[in-house]
Amino acid sequence: MTALRPERESGTSYGEQSYEGAGALGEWYEEAQQPSSYEPQGPYASQEPYEPYVPPADDETVALRIPDPPESISASEASSVTRVSDVTPGGRAARRKAAKRRGGRHGAGARPSTEPADDEESSAPLSRVEARRRAKARKPSPGVLASRAIGEVFITTGVLMLLFVTYQLWWTNVRAHAQAGKEASNLQEEWESGKRAPGEFEPGQGFALLHIPKLDVVVPIAEGVSNKKVLDRGMVGHYSEGALKTAMPSAKTGNFGLAGHRNTHGEPFRYINRLTKGDEIVVETQDDYFVYKMTSSLPVTSPSNTSVLNPVPPQSGFKEPGRYITLTTCTPEFTSKYRLIVWGKMVEERPRSKGKPDALVN
Template sequence: MSAELVVTLGVVLLLLVVHQLWWTNREARQEAGRTLQALQREWSQTPPPVVPSGVPPVVPTGDPVVPEPAPSAAGPATTRGSDPSAAPTTPRWDQAYAVLRIPRIGLTAPVAEGTSKGGVLDRGYVGHYTRTAQAGRAGNFALAGHRNTRGEPFRRLDRLRRGDRITVETRDAVYTYTVDKSLARTAPSDSGVIAPVPRSNITTSAGYSEPGYYLTLTTCTPEFSSRYRLVVWGKLTAMRPR
Protein backbone atom coordinates (compact mmCIF):
# COMPACT_ATOMS: atom_id res chain seq x y z
CA MET A 1 0.00 0.00 0.00
CA SER A 2 1.44 3.35 -1.04
CA ALA A 3 2.10 6.15 1.42
CA GLU A 4 -0.42 8.35 -0.40
CA LEU A 5 -3.17 5.76 -0.02
CA VAL A 6 -2.40 5.37 3.69
CA VAL A 7 -2.63 9.13 4.19
CA THR A 8 -5.89 9.29 2.25
CA LEU A 9 -7.44 6.51 4.32
CA GLY A 10 -6.27 8.23 7.49
CA VAL A 11 -7.89 11.49 6.46
CA VAL A 12 -11.17 9.73 5.58
CA LEU A 13 -11.24 7.97 8.95
CA LEU A 14 -10.49 11.23 10.73
CA LEU A 15 -13.36 12.94 8.93
CA LEU A 16 -15.72 10.11 9.87
CA VAL A 17 -14.73 10.43 13.53
CA VAL A 18 -15.20 14.21 13.45
CA HIS A 19 -18.63 13.75 11.86
CA GLN A 20 -19.75 11.26 14.49
CA LEU A 21 -18.29 12.94 17.56
CA TRP A 22 -18.81 16.60 16.71
CA TRP A 23 -21.07 17.28 13.76
CA THR A 24 -23.91 14.92 14.75
CA ASN A 25 -23.87 16.39 18.26
CA ARG A 26 -23.98 19.92 16.88
CA GLU A 27 -26.91 19.20 14.58
CA ALA A 28 -28.91 17.26 17.17
CA ARG A 29 -28.38 19.83 19.91
CA GLN A 30 -29.45 22.65 17.61
CA GLU A 31 -32.64 20.82 16.67
CA ALA A 32 -33.38 19.91 20.30
CA GLY A 33 -32.84 23.55 21.28
CA ARG A 34 -35.27 24.77 18.62
CA THR A 35 -37.83 22.23 19.83
CA LEU A 36 -37.47 23.40 23.44
CA GLN A 37 -38.07 26.99 22.36
CA ALA A 38 -41.12 25.98 20.33
CA LEU A 39 -42.62 24.10 23.29
CA GLN A 40 -42.09 27.06 25.63
CA ARG A 41 -43.68 29.45 23.12
CA GLU A 42 -46.64 27.15 22.66
CA TRP A 43 -47.18 26.73 26.39
CA SER A 44 -46.81 30.46 27.12
CA GLN A 45 -49.66 31.24 24.71
CA THR A 46 -52.08 29.07 26.65
CA PRO A 47 -53.55 30.14 30.04
CA PRO A 48 -52.38 28.14 33.09
CA PRO A 49 -54.58 25.21 34.12
CA VAL A 50 -57.23 25.59 36.80
CA VAL A 51 -57.01 22.96 39.51
CA PRO A 52 -60.50 21.84 40.59
CA SER A 53 -61.58 22.55 44.14
CA GLY A 54 -60.91 19.69 46.50
CA VAL A 55 -57.46 18.93 45.08
CA PRO A 56 -54.91 19.85 47.76
CA PRO A 57 -51.55 21.33 46.77
CA VAL A 58 -48.71 18.86 46.67
CA VAL A 59 -45.83 19.58 49.02
CA PRO A 60 -42.49 17.95 48.13
CA THR A 61 -41.49 15.29 50.63
CA GLY A 62 -39.08 12.43 50.76
CA ASP A 63 -41.88 9.96 50.05
CA PRO A 64 -43.52 9.13 46.74
CA VAL A 65 -46.61 11.16 45.93
CA VAL A 66 -49.83 9.30 45.19
CA PRO A 67 -51.99 11.89 43.41
CA GLU A 68 -55.72 11.72 44.09
CA PRO A 69 -57.80 13.50 41.43
CA ALA A 70 -60.99 15.26 42.45
CA PRO A 71 -64.21 13.34 41.74
CA SER A 72 -65.96 14.32 38.52
CA ALA A 73 -69.22 13.19 37.05
CA ALA A 74 -67.64 13.38 33.62
CA GLY A 75 -64.80 11.07 34.58
CA PRO A 76 -61.06 11.83 34.36
CA ALA A 77 -60.33 15.08 32.56
CA THR A 78 -57.78 14.99 29.74
CA THR A 79 -57.71 18.60 28.56
CA ARG A 80 -56.05 21.84 29.49
CA GLY A 81 -57.41 23.33 32.69
CA SER A 82 -57.91 19.96 34.38
CA ASP A 83 -56.31 18.27 37.35
CA PRO A 84 -52.65 17.63 36.37
CA SER A 85 -52.85 14.14 37.86
CA ALA A 86 -55.60 13.18 35.41
CA ALA A 87 -54.72 10.87 32.53
CA PRO A 88 -53.12 12.86 29.68
CA THR A 89 -53.95 12.36 26.04
CA THR A 90 -51.47 10.12 24.23
CA PRO A 91 -48.92 12.14 22.22
CA ARG A 92 -48.55 11.46 18.51
CA TRP A 93 -45.69 9.21 17.39
CA ASP A 94 -42.39 11.16 17.42
CA GLN A 95 -44.12 14.24 18.89
CA ALA A 96 -42.08 16.29 21.38
CA TYR A 97 -44.45 17.05 24.25
CA ALA A 98 -42.45 17.46 27.48
CA VAL A 99 -39.18 18.82 28.86
CA LEU A 100 -36.80 16.75 30.99
CA ARG A 101 -34.48 18.61 33.37
CA ILE A 102 -31.70 16.98 35.41
CA PRO A 103 -29.73 19.66 37.31
CA ARG A 104 -27.00 17.25 38.47
CA ILE A 105 -25.77 16.76 34.90
CA GLY A 106 -26.91 20.10 33.47
CA LEU A 107 -29.46 18.50 31.15
CA THR A 108 -32.49 20.14 29.59
CA ALA A 109 -33.94 18.08 26.73
CA PRO A 110 -37.24 17.60 24.91
CA VAL A 111 -39.11 14.35 25.46
CA ALA A 112 -40.81 12.79 22.44
CA GLU A 113 -43.14 9.83 22.07
CA GLY A 114 -41.39 6.64 20.98
CA THR A 115 -37.76 5.53 20.86
CA SER A 116 -37.11 5.35 17.12
CA LYS A 117 -33.64 6.49 16.12
CA GLY A 118 -34.49 8.60 13.10
CA GLY A 119 -37.61 10.22 14.51
CA VAL A 120 -36.55 10.72 18.12
CA LEU A 121 -33.18 9.67 19.53
CA ASP A 122 -30.97 10.83 16.65
CA ARG A 123 -32.56 14.29 16.87
CA GLY A 124 -31.14 14.81 20.36
CA TYR A 125 -34.46 14.06 22.05
CA VAL A 126 -35.14 11.77 24.98
CA GLY A 127 -37.62 9.09 23.92
CA HIS A 128 -40.61 7.79 25.88
CA TYR A 129 -41.07 4.03 25.69
CA THR A 130 -44.53 3.48 24.28
CA ARG A 131 -46.81 1.34 26.45
CA THR A 132 -45.21 2.67 29.62
CA ALA A 133 -46.97 5.22 31.83
CA GLN A 134 -46.94 8.92 31.09
CA ALA A 135 -45.37 11.40 33.53
CA GLY A 136 -47.17 11.63 36.85
CA ARG A 137 -49.24 8.51 36.31
CA ALA A 138 -49.20 5.27 38.26
CA GLY A 139 -46.72 2.79 36.83
CA ASN A 140 -43.40 3.44 35.15
CA PHE A 141 -42.60 6.52 33.03
CA ALA A 142 -39.68 5.05 31.08
CA LEU A 143 -37.25 7.05 28.91
CA ALA A 144 -34.26 6.37 26.66
CA GLY A 145 -31.52 8.62 25.30
CA HIS A 146 -28.19 8.43 23.49
CA ARG A 147 -25.04 8.41 25.59
CA ASN A 148 -22.64 9.24 22.75
CA THR A 149 -23.17 11.21 19.52
CA ARG A 150 -26.48 12.57 18.17
CA GLY A 151 -26.81 15.09 21.01
CA GLU A 152 -25.90 12.52 23.70
CA PRO A 153 -28.40 13.82 26.33
CA PHE A 154 -27.61 10.90 28.66
CA ARG A 155 -23.81 11.19 28.35
CA ARG A 156 -23.37 11.68 32.11
CA LEU A 157 -26.26 9.56 33.36
CA ASP A 158 -23.81 7.49 35.41
CA ARG A 159 -23.17 10.56 37.61
CA LEU A 160 -26.65 10.56 39.09
CA ARG A 161 -26.88 9.73 42.76
CA ARG A 162 -29.69 8.83 45.15
CA GLY A 163 -31.57 11.96 46.14
CA ASP A 164 -30.89 13.87 42.91
CA ARG A 165 -33.89 15.77 41.55
CA ILE A 166 -35.36 15.24 38.08
CA THR A 167 -38.27 17.27 36.71
CA VAL A 168 -40.60 16.58 33.81
CA GLU A 169 -42.58 19.56 32.56
CA THR A 170 -45.63 19.14 30.34
CA ARG A 171 -48.20 21.60 29.05
CA ASP A 172 -50.25 21.19 32.22
CA ALA A 173 -47.94 20.28 35.08
CA VAL A 174 -44.43 19.89 36.47
CA TYR A 175 -43.59 16.51 37.98
CA THR A 176 -40.60 16.06 40.28
CA TYR A 177 -38.95 12.68 40.63
CA THR A 178 -36.16 11.80 43.04
CA VAL A 179 -33.42 9.35 42.06
CA ASP A 180 -33.69 6.22 44.18
CA LYS A 181 -31.77 3.32 42.61
CA SER A 182 -29.57 2.43 39.65
CA LEU A 183 -28.34 -0.61 37.75
CA ALA A 184 -24.86 -0.15 36.33
CA ARG A 185 -25.17 -2.80 33.63
CA THR A 186 -27.78 -5.07 32.15
CA ALA A 187 -28.60 -6.62 28.78
CA PRO A 188 -30.53 -4.64 26.13
CA SER A 189 -33.14 -7.42 26.26
CA ASP A 190 -33.83 -6.86 29.98
CA SER A 191 -37.41 -5.61 29.55
CA GLY A 192 -38.11 -5.91 33.27
CA VAL A 193 -36.38 -2.58 33.95
CA ILE A 194 -39.20 -0.70 32.16
CA ALA A 195 -42.07 -2.85 33.46
CA PRO A 196 -44.90 -1.12 35.40
CA VAL A 197 -43.18 -2.33 38.57
CA PRO A 198 -39.56 -2.10 37.38
CA ARG A 199 -37.30 -5.02 38.28
CA SER A 200 -34.44 -6.52 36.31
CA ASN A 201 -35.10 -9.93 34.81
CA ILE A 202 -31.36 -10.64 34.99
CA THR A 203 -30.20 -9.06 38.26
CA THR A 204 -33.37 -9.90 40.14
CA SER A 205 -32.30 -8.04 43.28
CA ALA A 206 -32.35 -4.74 41.33
CA GLY A 207 -35.64 -2.90 41.17
CA TYR A 208 -38.93 -2.83 43.03
CA SER A 209 -41.61 -5.20 44.23
CA GLU A 210 -44.62 -2.93 44.79
CA PRO A 211 -46.70 -0.70 42.49
CA GLY A 212 -45.84 2.99 42.55
CA TYR A 213 -45.10 6.10 40.52
CA TYR A 214 -41.73 5.40 38.92
CA LEU A 215 -39.33 7.04 36.46
CA THR A 216 -36.80 4.95 34.52
CA LEU A 217 -33.90 6.37 32.50
CA THR A 218 -31.95 4.04 30.20
CA THR A 219 -28.89 4.48 27.98
CA CYS A 220 -26.06 2.47 26.46
CA THR A 221 -22.99 1.48 28.44
CA PRO A 222 -19.99 1.47 28.43
CA GLU A 223 -19.39 4.69 26.52
CA PHE A 224 -19.08 4.34 22.73
CA SER A 225 -20.69 0.91 22.95
CA SER A 226 -24.24 -0.44 22.82
CA ARG A 227 -23.40 -3.78 24.40
CA TYR A 228 -25.17 -3.13 27.71
CA ARG A 229 -27.70 -0.76 29.26
CA LEU A 230 -27.31 1.59 32.23
CA VAL A 231 -30.52 2.13 34.22
CA VAL A 232 -31.49 4.83 36.73
CA TRP A 233 -34.76 4.71 38.66
CA GLY A 234 -36.62 7.44 40.52
CA LYS A 235 -39.90 7.95 42.36
CA LEU A 236 -42.47 10.72 42.01
CA THR A 237 -42.13 13.07 45.00
CA ALA A 238 -44.01 16.21 43.94
CA MET A 239 -46.32 17.61 41.31
CA ARG A 240 -47.81 21.01 40.63
CA PRO A 241 -49.82 22.63 37.85
CA ARG A 242 -47.98 24.98 35.51
Protein backbone atom coordinates in the same frame (compact mmCIF):
# COMPACT_ATOMS: atom_id res chain seq x y z
CA MET B 1 103.28 73.40 39.84
CA THR B 2 105.58 70.64 40.90
CA ALA B 3 105.26 68.49 37.78
CA LEU B 4 108.08 68.20 35.36
CA ARG B 5 107.76 70.09 32.09
CA PRO B 6 110.12 70.75 29.10
CA GLU B 7 112.20 73.84 29.07
CA ARG B 8 111.26 76.72 26.83
CA GLU B 9 113.49 77.86 24.00
CA SER B 10 114.33 81.51 23.87
CA GLY B 11 112.03 83.46 21.59
CA THR B 12 109.60 80.60 21.37
CA SER B 13 106.15 80.64 22.88
CA TYR B 14 104.82 77.82 24.97
CA GLY B 15 102.42 76.67 22.26
CA GLU B 16 105.29 76.26 19.78
CA GLN B 17 107.41 74.16 22.04
CA SER B 18 109.73 71.53 20.55
CA TYR B 19 110.05 67.97 21.57
CA GLU B 20 113.54 67.30 20.61
CA GLY B 21 115.00 64.22 21.98
CA ALA B 22 111.59 62.57 22.26
CA GLY B 23 112.75 59.83 19.85
CA ALA B 24 110.19 57.30 18.51
CA LEU B 25 107.47 58.77 20.70
CA GLY B 26 107.88 62.13 19.02
CA GLU B 27 107.73 60.69 15.56
CA TRP B 28 104.53 58.79 16.44
CA TYR B 29 102.99 61.93 17.74
CA GLU B 30 103.69 63.82 14.54
CA GLU B 31 102.27 61.07 12.39
CA ALA B 32 99.14 60.94 14.53
CA GLN B 33 98.54 64.62 13.82
CA GLN B 34 98.53 64.01 10.03
CA PRO B 35 95.64 62.42 8.08
CA SER B 36 95.99 58.72 7.40
CA SER B 37 97.32 58.06 3.87
CA TYR B 38 98.68 54.56 4.08
CA GLU B 39 99.77 53.01 0.86
CA PRO B 40 101.21 49.56 0.65
CA GLN B 41 104.93 49.49 -0.15
CA GLY B 42 107.16 46.88 -1.57
CA PRO B 43 106.06 43.95 -3.70
CA TYR B 44 102.33 44.20 -2.65
CA ALA B 45 101.93 47.82 -3.79
CA SER B 46 100.12 46.85 -7.03
CA GLN B 47 97.59 44.44 -5.48
CA GLU B 48 93.82 45.12 -5.06
CA PRO B 49 92.55 46.60 -1.80
CA TYR B 50 92.11 44.14 0.98
CA GLU B 51 88.71 42.35 1.23
CA PRO B 52 87.71 39.76 3.84
CA TYR B 53 87.70 36.13 2.66
CA VAL B 54 84.22 34.52 2.36
CA PRO B 55 84.25 30.74 1.89
CA PRO B 56 81.95 29.29 -0.81
CA ALA B 57 78.52 28.10 0.31
CA ASP B 58 78.38 24.50 1.34
CA ASP B 59 75.42 22.79 -0.35
CA GLU B 60 75.15 20.31 2.45
CA THR B 61 74.32 23.06 4.96
CA VAL B 62 71.59 24.88 3.02
CA ALA B 63 68.23 24.42 4.78
CA LEU B 64 65.89 24.32 1.75
CA ARG B 65 66.86 23.43 -1.81
CA ILE B 66 65.46 21.71 -4.85
CA PRO B 67 67.00 18.28 -5.25
CA ASP B 68 68.70 17.31 -8.43
CA PRO B 69 66.51 15.26 -10.74
CA PRO B 70 67.16 11.55 -10.81
CA GLU B 71 69.35 10.25 -13.53
CA SER B 72 66.41 8.26 -15.05
CA ILE B 73 64.60 11.54 -16.00
CA SER B 74 65.71 13.37 -19.10
CA ALA B 75 66.76 17.01 -19.03
CA SER B 76 63.55 18.16 -20.71
CA GLU B 77 61.42 16.27 -18.20
CA ALA B 78 63.50 17.51 -15.27
CA SER B 79 62.45 21.08 -16.04
CA SER B 80 58.85 20.21 -15.19
CA VAL B 81 59.74 18.73 -11.79
CA THR B 82 59.20 21.37 -9.13
CA ARG B 83 59.11 19.33 -5.98
CA VAL B 84 60.00 15.89 -4.71
CA SER B 85 56.38 14.67 -4.69
CA ASP B 86 56.12 15.34 -8.47
CA VAL B 87 58.58 12.56 -9.31
CA THR B 88 56.44 9.54 -10.12
CA PRO B 89 58.09 6.15 -9.76
CA GLY B 90 57.34 3.32 -12.09
CA GLY B 91 59.30 3.98 -15.27
CA ARG B 92 59.12 6.48 -18.09
CA ALA B 93 55.68 5.44 -19.31
CA ALA B 94 54.15 5.93 -15.85
CA ARG B 95 55.83 9.32 -15.51
CA ARG B 96 54.50 10.43 -18.86
CA LYS B 97 50.97 9.46 -17.87
CA ALA B 98 51.34 11.37 -14.60
CA ALA B 99 52.66 14.41 -16.50
CA LYS B 100 49.63 14.30 -18.80
CA ARG B 101 47.30 14.21 -15.81
CA ARG B 102 49.08 17.25 -14.35
CA GLY B 103 48.62 19.27 -17.52
CA GLY B 104 50.86 17.93 -20.20
CA ARG B 105 54.34 16.53 -20.49
CA HIS B 106 56.02 19.95 -20.60
CA GLY B 107 53.64 21.77 -18.27
CA ALA B 108 51.22 22.79 -21.00
CA GLY B 109 47.51 23.31 -20.37
CA ALA B 110 45.26 20.34 -19.77
CA ARG B 111 44.36 18.54 -22.94
CA PRO B 112 40.69 18.35 -23.75
CA SER B 113 39.16 15.04 -22.82
CA THR B 114 38.30 12.75 -25.69
CA GLU B 115 35.37 11.31 -23.70
CA PRO B 116 31.98 12.86 -24.56
CA ALA B 117 30.36 15.05 -21.87
CA ASP B 118 27.02 14.29 -20.31
CA ASP B 119 25.25 16.94 -22.36
CA GLU B 120 26.88 15.61 -25.50
CA GLU B 121 25.70 12.12 -24.66
CA SER B 122 22.17 13.36 -24.02
CA SER B 123 22.14 15.30 -27.29
CA ALA B 124 23.67 12.50 -29.33
CA PRO B 125 21.13 10.39 -31.22
CA LEU B 126 20.41 7.01 -29.66
CA SER B 127 19.69 3.77 -31.36
CA ARG B 128 16.22 2.31 -31.12
CA VAL B 129 17.38 -0.46 -28.80
CA GLU B 130 19.19 1.98 -26.52
CA ALA B 131 16.19 4.31 -26.42
CA ARG B 132 13.88 1.44 -25.46
CA ARG B 133 16.27 0.31 -22.77
CA ARG B 134 16.47 3.76 -21.21
CA ALA B 135 12.71 4.24 -21.39
CA LYS B 136 12.19 0.89 -19.68
CA ALA B 137 14.70 1.83 -16.99
CA ARG B 138 12.82 5.06 -16.27
CA LYS B 139 9.45 3.32 -16.06
CA PRO B 140 8.44 2.37 -12.45
CA SER B 141 8.41 -1.31 -11.66
CA PRO B 142 5.15 -3.14 -10.77
CA GLY B 143 6.26 -3.29 -7.15
CA VAL B 144 6.68 0.48 -6.98
CA LEU B 145 3.27 1.03 -8.59
CA ALA B 146 1.64 -1.40 -6.16
CA SER B 147 3.25 0.26 -3.12
CA ARG B 148 2.09 3.67 -4.34
CA ALA B 149 -1.46 2.42 -4.80
CA ILE B 150 -1.53 0.82 -1.35
CA GLY B 151 -0.14 3.99 0.21
CA GLU B 152 -2.81 6.11 -1.45
CA VAL B 153 -5.51 3.72 -0.22
CA PHE B 154 -4.21 3.94 3.34
CA ILE B 155 -4.01 7.72 3.22
CA THR B 156 -7.52 8.01 1.80
CA THR B 157 -8.87 5.58 4.39
CA GLY B 158 -7.19 7.50 7.21
CA VAL B 159 -8.64 10.79 6.00
CA LEU B 160 -12.12 9.29 5.73
CA MET B 161 -11.90 7.80 9.21
CA LEU B 162 -10.76 11.12 10.63
CA LEU B 163 -13.67 12.87 8.96
CA PHE B 164 -16.09 10.25 10.25
CA VAL B 165 -14.82 10.56 13.83
CA THR B 166 -15.03 14.35 13.60
CA TYR B 167 -18.59 14.07 12.32
CA GLN B 168 -19.68 11.64 15.03
CA LEU B 169 -18.03 13.29 18.02
CA TRP B 170 -18.46 16.94 17.12
CA TRP B 171 -20.82 17.72 14.28
CA THR B 172 -23.63 15.40 15.42
CA ASN B 173 -23.63 17.10 18.82
CA VAL B 174 -23.71 20.55 17.24
CA ARG B 175 -26.63 19.64 15.01
CA ALA B 176 -28.54 17.73 17.72
CA HIS B 177 -28.21 20.57 20.24
CA ALA B 178 -29.58 22.99 17.67
CA GLN B 179 -32.56 20.74 16.87
CA ALA B 180 -33.31 19.99 20.52
CA GLY B 181 -33.06 23.65 21.46
CA LYS B 182 -35.47 24.61 18.70
CA GLU B 183 -37.96 21.93 19.80
CA ALA B 184 -37.79 23.09 23.43
CA SER B 185 -38.47 26.68 22.40
CA ASN B 186 -41.44 25.62 20.29
CA LEU B 187 -42.91 23.65 23.21
CA GLN B 188 -42.67 26.55 25.60
CA GLU B 189 -44.20 28.96 23.10
CA GLU B 190 -47.11 26.61 22.48
CA TRP B 191 -47.69 26.11 26.19
CA GLU B 192 -47.76 29.84 26.79
CA SER B 193 -50.16 30.41 23.91
CA GLY B 194 -52.43 27.46 24.88
CA LYS B 195 -52.37 25.94 21.39
CA ARG B 196 -51.51 22.44 22.56
CA ALA B 197 -53.69 20.33 24.83
CA PRO B 198 -52.45 17.21 26.67
CA GLY B 199 -53.44 13.89 25.17
CA GLU B 200 -52.10 11.35 22.71
CA PHE B 201 -48.98 12.32 20.76
CA GLU B 202 -47.67 11.16 17.41
CA PRO B 203 -44.27 9.39 17.13
CA GLY B 204 -41.52 11.96 17.09
CA GLN B 205 -43.71 14.68 18.56
CA GLY B 206 -42.34 16.53 21.59
CA PHE B 207 -44.67 16.83 24.59
CA ALA B 208 -42.53 17.49 27.70
CA LEU B 209 -39.19 18.73 29.00
CA LEU B 210 -36.79 16.69 31.14
CA HIS B 211 -34.73 18.53 33.77
CA ILE B 212 -31.79 16.98 35.62
CA PRO B 213 -30.47 19.89 37.72
CA LYS B 214 -27.34 18.09 38.99
CA LEU B 215 -26.14 17.48 35.41
CA ASP B 216 -27.45 20.81 34.04
CA VAL B 217 -29.59 18.94 31.50
CA VAL B 218 -32.73 20.39 29.89
CA VAL B 219 -33.90 18.32 26.93
CA PRO B 220 -37.25 17.76 25.13
CA ILE B 221 -39.10 14.46 25.54
CA ALA B 222 -40.65 13.11 22.33
CA GLU B 223 -42.95 10.19 21.66
CA GLY B 224 -41.16 6.99 20.60
CA VAL B 225 -37.55 5.83 20.64
CA SER B 226 -36.76 6.06 16.92
CA ASN B 227 -33.18 7.04 16.21
CA LYS B 228 -34.02 9.04 13.12
CA LYS B 229 -37.10 10.85 14.47
CA VAL B 230 -36.15 11.30 18.12
CA LEU B 231 -32.83 10.18 19.55
CA ASP B 232 -30.51 11.39 16.76
CA ARG B 233 -32.14 14.81 16.95
CA GLY B 234 -30.86 15.27 20.50
CA MET B 235 -34.15 14.51 22.25
CA VAL B 236 -35.10 11.89 24.83
CA GLY B 237 -37.58 9.22 23.67
CA HIS B 238 -40.56 7.81 25.55
CA TYR B 239 -41.09 4.02 25.34
CA SER B 240 -44.66 4.08 23.94
CA GLU B 241 -44.96 1.26 21.40
CA GLY B 242 -45.66 -2.46 21.53
CA ALA B 243 -44.33 -4.56 24.38
CA LEU B 244 -42.14 -1.68 25.51
CA LYS B 245 -45.02 0.73 26.08
CA THR B 246 -44.80 2.51 29.43
CA ALA B 247 -47.08 4.84 31.35
CA MET B 248 -47.18 8.62 31.10
CA PRO B 249 -46.18 10.73 34.12
CA SER B 250 -49.77 11.75 34.73
CA ALA B 251 -50.86 8.12 35.26
CA LYS B 252 -51.80 7.21 38.83
CA THR B 253 -49.45 4.20 38.74
CA GLY B 254 -46.89 3.03 36.25
CA ASN B 255 -43.33 3.32 35.07
CA PHE B 256 -42.38 6.26 32.82
CA GLY B 257 -39.57 4.85 30.66
CA LEU B 258 -37.14 7.11 28.73
CA ALA B 259 -34.18 6.43 26.41
CA GLY B 260 -31.36 8.76 25.32
CA HIS B 261 -27.91 8.77 23.73
CA ARG B 262 -24.92 8.63 26.02
CA ASN B 263 -22.45 9.71 23.31
CA THR B 264 -22.92 11.75 20.12
CA HIS B 265 -26.18 13.29 18.85
CA GLY B 266 -26.46 15.64 21.80
CA GLU B 267 -25.56 12.92 24.36
CA PRO B 268 -28.20 13.99 26.97
CA PHE B 269 -27.65 10.87 29.14
CA ARG B 270 -23.84 10.86 29.05
CA TYR B 271 -23.38 11.46 32.78
CA ILE B 272 -26.45 9.83 34.34
CA ASN B 273 -24.05 7.37 35.97
CA ARG B 274 -23.08 10.26 38.29
CA LEU B 275 -26.56 10.50 39.79
CA THR B 276 -26.81 9.40 43.42
CA LYS B 277 -29.71 8.53 45.67
CA GLY B 278 -31.92 11.55 46.33
CA ASP B 279 -30.95 13.58 43.21
CA GLU B 280 -33.99 15.25 41.58
CA ILE B 281 -35.32 14.42 38.12
CA VAL B 282 -38.13 16.73 36.92
CA VAL B 283 -40.57 16.21 34.02
CA GLU B 284 -42.25 19.42 32.88
CA THR B 285 -45.49 19.22 30.87
CA GLN B 286 -48.00 21.80 29.69
CA ASP B 287 -49.95 21.68 32.97
CA ASP B 288 -47.74 20.12 35.64
CA TYR B 289 -44.29 19.49 37.08
CA PHE B 290 -43.56 15.90 38.10
CA VAL B 291 -40.65 15.63 40.53
CA TYR B 292 -38.83 12.30 41.01
CA LYS B 293 -35.91 11.39 43.25
CA MET B 294 -33.28 8.90 42.17
CA THR B 295 -33.51 5.65 44.18
CA SER B 296 -31.29 3.02 42.51
CA SER B 297 -29.35 2.08 39.37
CA LEU B 298 -28.21 -0.94 37.40
CA PRO B 299 -24.69 -0.23 36.01
CA VAL B 300 -24.66 -3.02 33.40
CA THR B 301 -27.37 -5.16 31.89
CA SER B 302 -28.20 -6.82 28.58
CA PRO B 303 -29.99 -4.76 25.88
CA SER B 304 -32.67 -7.47 25.85
CA ASN B 305 -33.50 -7.04 29.55
CA THR B 306 -36.84 -5.34 29.04
CA SER B 307 -37.97 -6.14 32.57
CA VAL B 308 -36.37 -2.88 33.69
CA LEU B 309 -39.43 -1.14 32.12
CA ASN B 310 -42.02 -3.21 34.01
CA PRO B 311 -44.52 -1.35 36.19
CA VAL B 312 -42.57 -2.76 39.14
CA PRO B 313 -39.02 -3.42 37.87
CA PRO B 314 -37.61 -6.52 39.61
CA GLN B 315 -34.07 -5.12 40.09
CA SER B 316 -35.10 -1.60 41.09
CA GLY B 317 -35.84 -2.32 44.74
CA PHE B 318 -39.49 -1.35 44.35
CA LYS B 319 -41.87 -3.78 46.04
CA GLU B 320 -45.29 -2.47 44.97
CA PRO B 321 -46.84 -0.47 42.14
CA GLY B 322 -46.15 3.24 42.20
CA ARG B 323 -45.27 6.20 40.04
CA TYR B 324 -41.75 5.52 38.81
CA ILE B 325 -39.33 6.77 36.16
CA THR B 326 -36.68 4.74 34.31
CA LEU B 327 -33.73 6.20 32.35
CA THR B 328 -31.90 3.89 29.93
CA THR B 329 -28.73 4.45 27.87
CA CYS B 330 -25.76 2.60 26.39
CA THR B 331 -22.65 1.54 28.30
CA PRO B 332 -19.64 1.60 28.23
CA GLU B 333 -19.23 4.95 26.52
CA PHE B 334 -18.93 4.98 22.73
CA THR B 335 -20.38 1.48 22.53
CA SER B 336 -23.85 -0.07 22.57
CA LYS B 337 -22.92 -3.46 23.96
CA TYR B 338 -24.74 -3.09 27.30
CA ARG B 339 -27.30 -0.84 28.98
CA LEU B 340 -27.13 1.45 32.02
CA ILE B 341 -30.36 1.85 34.03
CA VAL B 342 -31.35 4.56 36.53
CA TRP B 343 -34.64 4.47 38.52
CA GLY B 344 -36.50 7.16 40.38
CA LYS B 345 -39.73 7.55 42.38
CA MET B 346 -42.18 10.43 42.11
CA VAL B 347 -42.24 12.58 45.22
CA GLU B 348 -44.23 15.61 44.01
CA GLU B 349 -46.79 16.59 41.36
CA ARG B 350 -47.02 20.36 41.12
CA PRO B 351 -49.35 22.35 38.83
CA ARG B 352 -47.60 24.94 36.68
CA SER B 353 -49.96 27.56 38.08
CA LYS B 354 -48.17 27.26 41.43
CA GLY B 355 -44.79 27.99 39.97
CA LYS B 356 -41.65 25.93 39.62
CA PRO B 357 -40.77 23.27 42.18
CA ASP B 358 -37.87 23.77 44.56
CA ALA B 359 -35.69 21.42 42.50
CA LEU B 360 -35.71 23.95 39.65
CA VAL B 361 -35.55 27.07 41.79
CA ASN B 362 -32.63 26.23 44.05
